[in-house]
Amino acid sequence: MSTQPQAWSNCLDVVLKVAERCNLACPYCYYFYQENELHKTTPALMAEDTARDVAAFLRRGVQELGIQHLYIGLHGGEPLLQPKKRLDALCRTLRKELSDVTTVHIGMQTNGTRLDQEWVSILAEHQVSAGVSLDGPPHIHNASRPDHKGKGSYDATVRGLRLLQEGVRAGTNRATGILCVANPNHSGEEVVKHFVEDLGIDNFNILLPREGYDSEVWKPQSKWVNYFTEIIKYWQTTPKKVGKLVTIQLLSEIMGAMVAEPRAERLDFRRSTRHHIITISGDGKLSLDDNIIALDKALYDANTNVRNTTLAQFIGGPLFQQLVRAVDSTPEKCASCDWFRTCRSGELFNRYQKGSGFNQPSVFCETLDTIHTAIAAIVSRRENGVERLTQVLSRKPEIWARDFLKPVTLGPTELPLPEANSIRLPVVE
Numbered sequence: 240m241s242t243q244p245q246a247w248s249n250c251l252d253v254v255l256k257v258a259e260r261c262n263l264a265c266p267y268c269y270y271f272y273q274e275n276e277l278h279k280t281t282p283a284l285m286a287e288d289t290a291r292d293v294a295a296f297l298r299r300g301v302q303e304l305g306i307q308h309l310y311i312g313l314h315g316g317e318p319l320l321q322p323k324k325r326l327d328a329l330c331r332t333l334r335k336e337l338s339d340v341t342t343v344h345i346g347m348q349t350n351g352t353r354l355d356q357e358w359v360s361i362l363a364e365h366q367v368s369a370g371v372s373l374d375g376p377p378h379i380h381n382a383s384r385p386d387h388k389g390k391g392s393y394d395a396t397v398r399g400l401r402l403l404q405e406g407v408r409a410g411t412n413r414a415t416g417i418l419c420v421a422n423p424n425h426s427g428e429e430v431v432k433h434f435v436e437d438l439g440i441d442n443f444n445i446l447l448p449r450e451g452y453d454s455e456v457w458k459p460q461s462k463w464v465n466y467f468t469e470i471i472k473y474w475q476t477t478p479k480k481v482g483k484l485v486t487i488q489l490l491s492e493i494m495g496a497m498v499a500e501p502r503a504e505r506l507d508f509r510r511s512t513r514h515h516i517i518t519i520s521g522d523g524k525l526s527l528d529d530n531i532i533a534l535d536k537a538l539y540d541a542n543t544n545v546r547n548t549t550l551a552q553f554i555g556g557p558l559f560q561q562l563v564r565a566v567d568s569t570p571e572k573c574a575s576c577d578w579f580r581t582c583r584s585g586e587l588f589n590r591y592q593k594g595s596g597f598n599q600p601s602v603f604c605e606t607l608d609t610i611h612t613a614i615a616a617i618v619s620r621r622e623n624g625v626e627r628l629t630q631v632l633s634r635k636p637e638i639w640a641r642d643f644l645k646p647v648t649l650g651p652t653e654l655p656l657p658e659a660n661s662i663r664l665p666v667v668e
Contacts, residue, residue: 247508249643250308253297254518254529257285257313257329258320263350264387267420269449269533284321285521290329292523292545294336300550301341305647309337310344313367319353323361330365348372348418350384352392354399362403363411370416371400375430376437383422397438404439417443423462427469435477435485444488445470447603449530451591460605467606471613493611496581496631497618503580503631507638510583514562514640517553519545525553527562534591551646562587565597566640572600578611580632 260283261268285293301309311333313326321329330345337343347362351371362369373396374380381391406412417440419430427445434440445467450456457463470487477485492509495502516528523545526532532539538558553559565587573584584590585601592599601607618624 248307252310252516258315261316296545303551313347351399352395368413376433423466427466428473442486449588457602463606507636563640
């Protein structure tokens with residue numbers, strides 16, 4: 240029987256595609272330049288009536304499933320292509336219609352190029368946590384994130400980042416973060432050194448690409464191992480170099496779990512609920528995490544939308560439940576791995592192969608082993624480090640994907656079901 244800790248509660252991430260176009264032309268973008276072609280059949284911007292339907296859909300869903308925390312990510316394409324008044328109205332409506340039934344967290348992932356002081360003020364008003372996509376110093380970033388004319392976007396991105404940082408320092412905006420897509424054709428040390436020493440960023444994340452076995456991007460593993468080895472070596476010198484600890488989320492959450500059981504339990508929860516993501520397109524179509532649906536057309540049903548399906552129905556459906564089973568199933572190679580507790584077989588999209596599903600270890604298994612080995616070596620040098628490490632890694636996870644997002648029993652008066660058209664967005668002139 241599951242021993243799900245009471246501290247862990249139902250949560251859900253919603254990727255809300257408010258703008259399905261982008262002012263950049265990043266060659267590695269899965270949404271526009273690889274398998275996924277959904278943008279060709281969806282409107283450029285989410286319409287107001289769709290936003291009303293989304294709010295109604297989410298309100299009913301969080302009550303049916305007992306969701307205590309709803310994380311809404313304003314996404315794209317580039318979400319700041321949405322007109323300011325309409326995005327302001329959307330945030331206002333989401334807070335108004337959902338805050339009495341769940342805790343609403345609104346975030347945004349942006350390329351930063353369109354940020355100005357008015358945008359920063361809007362994000363501050365609605366307490367939107369903004370993440371900025373930045374791939375490194377100018378020569379790296381400009382090569383991987385050009386505009387449609389081939390011009391680099393580094394200067395515009397950093398200008399927007401600086402405006403957000405000023406808002407954070409002034410206490411008006413929520414802390415901003417950086418997302419960087421790993422690229423082993425460049426120096427990992429050069430990338431993180433630029434973030435820390437040139438831009439003064441002390442909290443960011445490095446993302447592994449979302450490809451699985453049907454891609455060649457992850458080959459050979461030796462280049463990825465070298466890339467992250469450089470990053471880890473530099474990361475460990477940052478307290479002396481800049482006088483403070485630097486959080487690289489991919490690495491820091493593993494280290495935290497290796498040194499303390501409560502943090503290990505928190506990571507167990509994170510790993511178990513990593514698939515708790517739904518994507519809502521600009522026209523209301525409902526799907527899995529768009530990192531997942533880009534892998535295979537079999538993982539997407541174009542007929543499912545917020546108007547003909549409830550959230551509980553979608554969560555209980557075959558596509559989402561396939562992810563639940565994948566998270567809770569352990570590939571044979573992973574079952575005997577020393578790092579199983581802190582790795583849990585890697586990200587689902589890196590385990591996928593057409594025809595075989597998610598039944599194999601991550602394509603980045605060798606790289607993940609290198610990362611965990613290096614961090615374990617660092618932990619073991621601390622006082623009582625070996626003992627702590629042994630205690631954490633010897634325990635099996637007790638938190639599972641199947642423990643969450645089950646419909647709750649409510650009385651007839653406890654579940655108001657608003658009609659989609661009963662939710663009104665503020666009037667936008």
